[in-house]
Amino acid sequence: MAELLVILPTRAAVLLLFFATVSGSTGPGSRESRGSSRIPSQFSEEERVAMKEALKGAIRIPTVSFSHEESNTTALAEFGEYIRKAFPTVFHSNLIQHEVVGKYSHLLTVRGSDPSLQPYMLMAHFDVVPASEEGWEVPPFSGLEQNGFIHGRGALDNKNSVMAVLQALELLLIRKYSPKRPFFIALGHDEEVSGTKGAQQISALLQTRGVQLAFLVDEGSFILEDFIPNLKKPFAMISVTEKGALDLMLQVNMTPGHSSAPPKETSIGILSAAVSRLEQTPMPNMFGNGPLKKTLKLLANEFSFPTNIILGNLWLFRPIVSRVMERNPITNALVRTTTALTMFNAGIKVNVIPPLAQATVNFRIHPSQTVHEVVELVQNIVADDRVQLHVLRSFEPLPVSPSDDQAMGYQLLQQTIQSVFPEVKIIVPGICIGNTDTRHYVNLTNGLYRFNPVFLKPQDFSSVHGINEKISVESYQNQVKFIFELIQNADTYSKPVPHQHEL
Numbered sequence: 001m002a003e004l005l006v007i008l009p010t011r012a013a014v015l016l017l018f019f020a021t022v023s024g025s026t027g028p029g030s031r032e033s034r035g036s037s038r039i040p041s042q043f044s045e046e047e048r049v050a051m052k053e054a055l056k057g058a059i060r061i062p063t064v065s066f067s068h069e070e071s072n073t074t075a076l077a078e079f080g081e082y083i084r085k086a087f088p089t090v091f092h093s094n095l096i097q098h099e100v101v102g103k104y105s106h107l108l109t110v111r112g113s114d115p116s117l118q119p120y121m122l123m124a125h126f127d128v129v130p131a132s133e134e135g136w137e138v139p140p141f142s143g144l145e146q147n148g149f150i151h152g153r154g155a156l157d158n159k160n161s162v163m164a165v166l167q168a169l170e171l172l173l174i175r176k177y178s179p180k181r182p183f184f185i186a187l188g189h190d191e192e193v194s195g196t197k198g199a200q201q202i203s204a205l206l207q208t209r210g211v212q213l214a215f216l217v218d219e220g221s222f223i224l225e226d227f228i229p230n231l232k233k234p235f236a237m238i239s240v241t242e243k244g245a246l247d248l249m250l251q252v253n254m255t256p257g258h259s260s261a262p263p264k265e266t267s268i269g270i271l272s273a274a275v276s277r278l279e280q281t282p283m284p285n286m287f288g289n290g291p292l293k294k295t296l297k298l299l300a301n302e303f304s305f306p307t308n309i310i311l312g313n314l315w316l317f318r319p320i321v322s323r324v325m326e327r328n329p330i331t332n333a334l335v336r337t338t339t340a341l342t343m344f345n346a347g348i349k350v351n352v353i354p355p356l357a358q359a360t361v362n363f364r365i366h367p368s369q370t371v372h373e374v375v376e377l378v379q380n381i382v383a384d385d386r387v388q389l390h391v392l393r394s395f396e397p398l399p400v401s402p403s404d405d406q407a408m409g410y411q412l413l414q415q416t417i418q419s420v421f422p423e424v425k426i427i428v429p430g431i432c433i434g435n436t437d438t439r440h441y442v443n444l445t446n447g448l449y450r451f452n453p454v455f456l457k458p459q460d461f462s463s464v465h466g467i468n469e470k471i472s473v474e475s476y477q478n479q480v481k482f483i484f485e486l487i488q489n490a491d492t493y494s495k496p497v498p499h500q501h502e503l
């Protein structure tokens, strides 16, 4: 920390100088560069091959986060070397300042030719969850291509995004594109274990520099297919909020003794009953609050009779819809705070009355509840003073980012989806049921959007953190195309004139 404070003023000065020296530079930003004229997103066969080979190489580096304390630091460092070699134009451009933050994360500051425009940020992470070879069709760190798919841990979560962002920028710079609007690229190395060393440090650094972002884009949602029965068409869901989280440890202490003369209840029995009550008593259904109403209203027109009428008239059919949503684990997660019993430890020997029993419960908090409210609900459900509650970690749900026609980030994503994926006719705001690094950036912008331009089916969702994670070569190339277009769209964006309301 002390080191950070000492170097910050120097870095801030370098950055100011960097933003102030737009004219007179050489290379891609020089006078002979193409400026901000539109460059078509067409790539040669050679470039397409290079793109997919670069992603395969990234997957082969086992950048595993095992826990807060343990990660493969050799691989994290190797990944840093790898991206420098894979994208030489990016890392040698004098339009771009590259900094390593928190030892392994990367922050790229891309100068815009018009520094008066507010910058935005593209985010992704390159650490991955562990993967043993069991159950995989190909080894998880092989990056093998089979039947048009690139296989491996990180193919969807989230090396695809890291590589696509850098790849798109590399291709733009090779074509002498000079961005007009400044932007940042933040690549985290510890998202899978909370992002405190990567994203949180990058955010702190940007805050000391007084940066305010127009918006940011991170992982957390997709173009969804087959997630809703009777809705055959794919729809793009841009998550505008994210659930909060609470890890609660429940603990019961008892005096140990000989198992031949057991007490009426043991710590294990008391704790089991408590966690069972929690599992059997779901948190209240919060359907009707938050952005889900708008999501369903926009989806309503895509259904046939009578679903279209039901979803279009939630004022009347709310109880039915909320009950239907409870039936499936994913839609259930959208309507309430979820309760997952994830760890249970107790007992030391078969003939000893257990002194201590501990269970950990992972709650994902609905955007219209708070950590405090959930802890109170838990106390009431457990209703046993012998069970102690310890908050291990918690954070509130994230604010809801705007999705109206004045919301630049949302509109740019929408516009880019429409041009790159013309077959996707439905675009809706949504809730991210998992957590992302975006929560570390709430002080920098109110435009936090989570969207990966990749088609996802329920079975693909299971492969994320599961087995046989893969991305099709075509999907990955479209992801590069999407970023290539998004960067250019950000340079030509102009806010629509607000509607005049009659008095």
Ligand SMILES: CCCCCCCC/C=C\CCCCCCCC(=O)N[C@@H](CC(C)C)C(=O)O
Residues within 6 Å of the ligand: 191, 192, 193, 194, 219, 220, 221, 222, 224, 227, 228, 295, 330, 331, 432, 433, 434, 435, 436, 461
């Ligand atoms: C009516 C609409 C249907 C909506 C269906 C929604 C389908 C869900 C699709 C995608 C959700 C992806 C969520 C991915 C983000 C999760 C990343 C992650 O695992 N983060 C960790 C972070 C933790 C701090 C370590 C987590 O546990 O959440």
Ligand SMILES: [Zn+2]
Residues within 6 Å of the ligand: 125, 157, 158, 191, 219
């Ligand atoms: Zn992820």
Ligand SMILES: [Zn+2]
Residues within 6 Å of the ligand: 129, 157, 192, 465
């Ligand atoms: Zn993940």
